[in-house]
Amino acid sequence: MISGTHLCMTRLNLLRLNTMPAAADERFADIARLRAMSNEELHQLGRIPYPMVLERGGHGFMRVSWQQALDRITAEMKDIPAERMGFFATSRGLTNEAYYTFQKLPRMLGTNNVDLCARLCHSASVYGLKQALGVGAPNCSLSDFIGTELLVLFGTDLANNQPVTIKYLHYAKKKGTRIVVVNPYREPGLERYWVPSVASSAVFGTKLMDDFFQVRVGGDIAFINGAMKVLIEQKLTHEEFIREQTAGFDALANFLCALTWQEIESAAGVSRAEIERFALLYGKAASAVMCYSMGLTQLLIWH
Known part of the structure; x- marks a missing residue:
C-alpha cells in the first residue's frame, strides 16, 4: 500500500459543493430559467439547505418547512401497499450510518424492496x-499494479471515476509497468494524468497508456475470446495450472476453435492483427493484472 497523502480532486470538488453557502430562495423561483442552465451553472447557485416544492403547473420552486415536507410525503405514502413500494439510494457520498438508517424506513413500513446503485x-x-474463482471478490489489490509487467484496463475510466487509483498507476509506470487500455473511447485522462499528491506529476503530468485497443461498444467479450483463441493456438497457455487448478477448459477450447x-472481428470491432498483438503482449508477459469496471459489468455483451 502506498504511504503518504492521497488527494482526490473529485472528492475535493464534492466537498466544495457540499459546503457552499445556502442559495437564496429567489434563485429557484423561475423554472424556465433553471431548465436553460448547464449543470455547472446549477452547481454555482449554491446549496439547498431546506425542502422546496414545485407544484403541478407552477412556475418555480417554493420553500416549505420540514414539517410540511414530511406531511406531504407521508400523505402520499400512507395509502400505498407495502409490496408496491420501492426505495432506491445512490452510493456516492453516503456514510454507512446513512445507509443503515435508510434501510430501516422501508422495513418499518413492511417492505424489503430496498436497492442501491452499488448493486448495479x-x-x-x-x-x-x-x-469463476469461487469467491465474489478480486484476487489482487491496487498495490499489485506496482511492479507487474503488464496492466490491462478493460471498460474503465479510472482517471475520472476512481482518480485515487491513478496514483498507483503513476508508481507502476515508475517501476516499468506497461499499461494497455481496451475501451470504445480513448479517455484523455488515461493517456496523461496530473496526480495532485505527487509533486512531479502535479506539474508535468504522468504518461499512462502505452497501447490502446478500440473495441466496439459491447465487443469486449469477442475481443477476449479472440485473444484466448490466439493464446491456445500459439501455445502460450500455462498447461500445468490449467490441468491442476481449472475445470471446463476443453469445452472452452472447443468453443473458441x-x-x-x-x-470475432465483426463483434469486437477490432482486426485480427490487433487482437493477435494484444494476445502476444499478454501471453509473453512475466506477470499481468487485469482491471475492469462498469464498461463491462453494465453492458449487454456478445458471447
Whole structure:
C-alpha cells in the first residue's frame, strides 16, 4: 500500500459543493430559467439547505418547512401497499450510518424492496467472480499494479471515476509497468494524468497508456475470446495450472476453435492483427493484472 497523502480532486470538488453557502430562495423561483442552465451553472447557485416544492403547473420552486415536507410525503405514502413500494439510494457520498438508517424506513413500513446503485455496479462481478474463482471478490489489490509487467484496463475510466487509483498507476509506470487500455473511447485522462499528491506529476503530468485497443461498444467479450483463441493456438497457455487448478477448459477450447475470425472481428470491432498483438503482449508477459469496471459489468455483451 502506498504511504503518504492521497488527494482526490473529485472528492475535493464534492466537498466544495457540499459546503457552499445556502442559495437564496429567489434563485429557484423561475423554472424556465433553471431548465436553460448547464449543470455547472446549477452547481454555482449554491446549496439547498431546506425542502422546496414545485407544484403541478407552477412556475418555480417554493420553500416549505420540514414539517410540511414530511406531511406531504407521508400523505402520499400512507395509502400505498407495502409490496408496491420501492426505495432506491445512490452510493456516492453516503456514510454507512446513512445507509443503515435508510434501510430501516422501508422495513418499518413492511417492505424489503430496498436497492442501491452499488448493486448495479458490483452484482455482475460478484456473481461472475464467484462462478469463476469461487469467491465474489478480486484476487489482487491496487498495490499489485506496482511492479507487474503488464496492466490491462478493460471498460474503465479510472482517471475520472476512481482518480485515487491513478496514483498507483503513476508508481507502476515508475517501476516499468506497461499499461494497455481496451475501451470504445480513448479517455484523455488515461493517456496523461496530473496526480495532485505527487509533486512531479502535479506539474508535468504522468504518461499512462502505452497501447490502446478500440473495441466496439459491447465487443469486449469477442475481443477476449479472440485473444484466448490466439493464446491456445500459439501455445502460450500455462498447461500445468490449467490441468491442476481449472475445470471446463476443453469445452472452452472447443468453443473458441469453432469461432471464425470473421465472427470475432465483426463483434469486437477490432482486426485480427490487433487482437493477435494484444494476445502476444499478454501471453509473453512475466506477470499481468487485469482491471475492469462498469464498461463491462453494465453492458449487454456478445458471447
